[in-house]
Amino acid sequence: xKFGLDRLIEEPxxxxxxxxxxxxxxxxxxSVTRDLTHALDALTALGDLRLTAAFGPQHGMRGDKQDNMExxxxxxxxxxxxxxxxxxxxxxxxxxxxxxxxxxxxxxxQDLGCRVYTFVTTLRYALxxxxxxxxxxxxxxxxxxxxxxxxxxxxxxxxxxFVGAGPMPMRHGLTLGEMGRWLVAELGLDLExxxxxxxxxxxxxxxxxxxxxxERVWVNPSPNAPNLWMxxxxxxxxxxxxxxxxxxxxxxxxxxxxxxxxxxxxxxLETMASLAPQxxxxxxxxxxxxxxxxxxxxSSLCAxxxxxxxxxxxxxxxxxxxxxxxxxxxxxxxxxxxxxxxxDSPYEYEHERLAIDVINGSDLLRLxxxxxAAIPADLEALACPxxxxxxxxxxxxxxx
Numbered sequence: 001x002k003f004g005l006d007r008l009i010e011e012p013x014x015x016x017x018x019x020x021x022x023x024x025x026x027x028x029x030x031s032v033t034r035d036l037t038h039a040l041d042a043l044t045a046l047g048d049l050r051l052t053a054a055f056g057p058q059h060g061m062r063g064d065k066q067d068n069m070e071x072x073x074x075x076x077x078x079x080x081x082x083x084x085x086x087x088x089x090x091x092x093x094x095x096x097x098x099x100x101x102x103x104x105x106x107x108x109x110q111d112l113g114c115r116v117y118t119f120v121t122t123l124r125y126a127l128x129x130x131x132x133x134x135x136x137x138x139x140x141x142x143x144x145x146x147x148x149x150x151x152x153x154x155x156x157x158x159x160x161x162f163v164g165a166g167p168m169p170m171r172h173g174l175t176l177g178e179m180g181r182w183l184v185a186e187l188g189l190d191l192e193x194x195x196x197x198x199x200x201x202x203x204x205x206x207x208x209x210x211x212x213x214x215e216r217v218w219v220n221p222s223p224n225a226p227n228l229w230m231x232x233x234x235x236x237x238x239x240x241x242x243x244x245x246x247x248x249x250x251x252x253x254x255x256x257x258x259x260x261x262x263x264x265x266x267x268x269l270e271t272m273a274s275l276a277p278q279x280x281x282x283x284x285x286x287x288x289x290x291x292x293x294x295x296x297x298x299s300s301l302c303a304x305x306x307x308x309x310x311x312x313x314x315x316x317x318x319x320x321x322x323x324x325x326x327x328x329x330x331x332x333x334x335x336x337x338x339x340x341x342x343x344d345s346p347y348e349y350e351h352e353r354l355a356i357d358v359i360n361g362s363d364l365l366r367l368x369x370x371x372x373a374a375i376p377a378d379l380e381a382l383a384c385p386x387x388x389x390x391x392x393x394x395x396x397x398x399x400x
Contacts, residue, residue, distance in 0.1 A: 001200030001212050004140030004177070005031065005039055005108050008196050009046065018049055021136075024102030026055040026087070026126060028119075029062060030110035030221040039108045039140070044080055051082060053101035057109065057122045058088040059222045087122050092162060092349075094129040104136040104192075110221040111176045113144040113210070114235045115155065116359055118348070119221075121165040123176060124183050127191065136192035141177035141399075145231040147203035147210030148173040150394075152235065152322040154386040155361025162348045164361045169383075169390050170322050171235040174397060175201075182397040201400055209316040224254040229310045236321025237307070239365075242343050242356030243329070246302050250292030257288055258328070259304020261297055264335075268305065271331035276376040279327045282319025284308040326379060329369045342366065 008014050023043075025031075031039040043049055054061060060072035061084055072086040085098045105126060109119045123139075130137045152170025160166065166186055174182065177195035184193050203210045211218070211228050220226055225234070230253075237255040240247035245263070248254040259265075265287035272280060288306045292298050305328070309319060332341060347355035357363045364382055368374045 001198060001215060003034075003142050003198055003216075004196035005042070005142075006034055007199060008106075008140055009033065009042055012048075014196060015046070015048060018104065021050070021103040022052040022101070023049055024053040024055060024105040025051055026057065026105060026107045026109065026122070027061060028057055028059065028109060028221055030219040031108040032219055034216065036217060036219070039106075040077070040080070043106070051080065053082055053098070054084045055087055055094070055098070055105075055126075056084060058118045060086065060088070064223075087125070088118075092122070093125040096133070099129055099133040099135060102135065104138060105130060106138050106140060107176070107180075108140040108142070109176055110142050110219070111144065111179070112221070112225060112231045112234050113146040113171060113173065114238060115152075115165065115168050115170050115172060115361070116163040116238045117222075117234070118162055119176065120179055121162050123180055124165040124187070127180060127183055127189055127193070128187065131189040131191040134191075136194075137180070138194045138196060139177040139180050140196050141175050141198050143198065143201055143210055143212065144173065144175045144203065145208075145211040145228055146171065146173075146235070147316065149317070149320075150387050150391055151320050151383070152387070153360060153362060153364055153383055154390060156364075159358070159361045161350055161358050161361075163359060167361075169386055170360070172390070172394070174394060175399070178394075178397045178399055181399070182394060185396070195399060197399055203400070206316070224249060226252075226254070227310075229308075230255045232309045232314075232319065233307050233321050236323070236325035239322075239325050239329075239356065239359055242347065242354065242359045244296070244340050244343060245304070245332075246290075246292055246296040248290070248292070249295035250298060251290050253306065256308075257290065257304060257306035259288065259290060259302035261300050261302055263303045263332075265303055265305055267335055268328065268331055271334055272327050275330060275334075276323070276327050279320060279323040279376065282309075282313075282315035282317070283324070284311065284313035323379075323383075326365060326369070327376070330376075333369055334372075337372070341369075 027039045071089040150173045154167050155164045245260045248257045286306045343355045350358045
């Protein structure tokens with residue numbers, strides 16, 4: 001199969017509308033060709049395109065920034081002598097000066113298919129700025145590595161944030177090119193927008209179910225996204241960032257495992273199974289112990305669970321990571337009702353709201369967890385209508 005970047009390089013007819021236009025490139029470390037050449041190098045080497053600026057999202061063009069609210073600075077590329085602007089530094093929306101540096105923005109970002117992954121919000125801000133300044137945006141499309149499944153509550157009005165670009169569920173099931181189509185329509189934007197589509201992408205093909213395992217190398221799009229297995233878990237395990245529980249940062253398997261000092265894995269598993277065993281399907285949960293080298297509980301022994309989705313236990317249709325982690329929180333509340341669970345420090349520039357609410361786009365998940373009388377069916381009653389409505393709404397944005 002071919003990604004959008006590979007097609008643009010291999011098909012001169014696709015590039016013809018780009019001639020004589022100043023080009024910007026929004027990219028990160030995973031913006032590579034099949035042979036692992038970075039998009040900035042590959043596009044410059046063509047000779048018939050003129051790149052005048054580059055942009056980096058959260059974690060930077062080079063992917064060297066580890067954590068939330070760890071900002072990147074602007075710099076000048078030493079090889080091509082063009083400015084590389086940070087969209088996660090002093091600003092997160094492109095400034096007029098940045099917009100003046102190009103006529104058309106090429107966006108080549110590997111996304112994870114989750115609303116909280118901030119490249120979706122960076123895309124929204126770029127599209128809004130392009131519409132306001134009369135610029136064009138082309139997406140060089142890449143796979144959604146978690147495929148088409150949809151899961152989670154939709155973001156409620158007024159809860160927009162840097163991890164909440166709009167009223168979509170946690171797991172949206174769109175490629176970034178398709179997401180751009182939805183954003184343009186949702187926001188009523190007037191601009192030249194085009195998707196350089198992939199060829200041969202089939203999100204239903206095993207064993208990748210969205211990621212072409214046999215054909216393409218995985219490159220970290222962010223420091224804690226080391227493999228496909230993390231991407232599959234992320235729509236659930238990202239909620240751990242809003243808690244006092246380690247999401248595995250500082251280990252070799254971030255966002256595939258979780259735990260904390262004093263947590264007892266066996267009672268946790270048993271309580272989860274007693275509440276909603278159907279939410280534990282599609283994966284294998286294994287008791288584990290780890291000592292993070294940095295971040296939460298650094299240098300402390302943590303006990304918890306690892307979510308295995310890399311073996312024959314994985315069932316693409318049955319695995320529902322958002323429900324799985326919601327169930328883990330509910331079980332922890334039942335086992336330790338007075339233990340501090342929710343993080344109360346700033347998260348993605350939100351200083352007033354709890355991080356767990358910012359992540360979920362409302363307080364509904366937290367209120368369900370904290371209500372001793374609330375049962376899994378109550379959360380299903382909230383989430384299922386949101387998921388069904390989104391599946392209908394996104395249909396007009398689909399390209400594959």
